[in-house]
Amino acid sequence: MKDLIPIKVENDQQLLSARDLHKGLGLKRQFTDWVKQNFKDFEENTDFVFTPQSVNMPNGGTKQIKDYFLTIDMAKQLCLMSRTEKGKQYRKYLIEVERKWNDPQEVVKRGYAILQNENTQLKLENKNLTVQLEESNKKASYLDVILGTPDALAITQIAADYGYGAVNFNKLLKQVGIQHKVNGQWILYKVYMGKGYVVSQAFTFKDHYGKDRSKTTTYWTQKGRKLIYDVLKDNDILPLIERDDIA
Template sequence: MQELIRITVQNDQQLVSARDLYKGLELKIRFSLWVSKNFDDFEEGVDFMSVSTDTDMPNGGTKPIKDYALTIDMAKQLCLMSRTEKGKQYRKYLIEVERKWNDPQEIVKRGYAILQNENTQLKLENKNLTIQLEESNKKASYLDVILGTPDLLATTQIAADYGYSAMAFNKLLKSVGIQHKVNGQWILYKAYMGKGYVASKAFTFQDHRGRDRSRTTTYWTQAGRKLIYDVLKDNDILPLIERDDIA
């Protein structure tokens, strides 16, 4: 598949440059006007974030300009909103990129890479993980293999275990009664609050007007990850690694 637009990965999430997408769609309006007209329906810090990039100057050298890192879901919607042939072409390309990203074998590979990079000691102690990943005809237990790391995990990482995007997985957790959204942040229902299932991290970013902003994001503890596993299993939803229909 020929590359139409560069895809970057940050925190196990695929992102595209808003300026690259704007250029590829061959839009006639100014970039800043396109942003102001189309970004209001999306949430900063969730669907996109402000970043800085360098542009070449006519007399040599570079200067920093504002850009935005977009999730694949937002980029697809912007393509649809453009109502152009280029928009159809880029949306089709991004759908294929997303399909390959969510391929079960790719998810397992990424999960294995994360475990390698984040916890070398775990690799040495858990020989069973290596054996199970190398032997394609054997299935590993999700609880045995995945729940070994003590780190806090973003929803995106857990969602990948089930073959979901973060947005779709958050909606799934809402549908099974684990969480709901309050002021832009996913919050546990009362029955699960105060039990060590989640922790919050604050991060700062610049909005599209250049103002410094902060947002609190929910991260899952391993106890919370097991809660998700138990509740979803009760609803006949299993992680990819435990599903019989995936070789």
């Protein structure tokens, strides 16, 4: 049977335009008057949905006009109410459309399509959740490293986590306001002093004369490494394992 009127499917329901039906039935009454007279016995958002449409104007612009999407049942009743030959023709057509829609094979096909779509959506959601979880784990991983390494570390080791050498990393910590140099030695700014961020450890070595010498070196505690991480992160500087541009 030739298609008499466009049918759209939305939320597994067949719908058609009230304006298309009004035009197809060849009714003389104005569309708005027809709607006012015939829609009062139907329930909005159940039998029909208000759906304004944009139409092109001769001057090149567009205009919004009123339209409604009707269920097949409502459309069939409107055809009967028209009491015209066109109404009988359209009603017969809509009955056939409905019959095909309710054919068991078509129902199974639609159900399978819905399941496939839901499965695809579920896979996408699972993929998104996996990515979010990976990102969450990735962001937490450096903190895990810190928490899993209770021993104090030299600045050289921490600098390597960020892809820096010790010299440049010390300068970076100065730029972000953690430390400054006093008499050739890196010292924490006052706000960070005495809070357990660093410890001093002495080590002995032989000078070029073969004499034993002793020197004090600063090591960063777990708490201090966390401070470095937080301050650098606030300045958009991340360790290598948390950077998206590092594979």
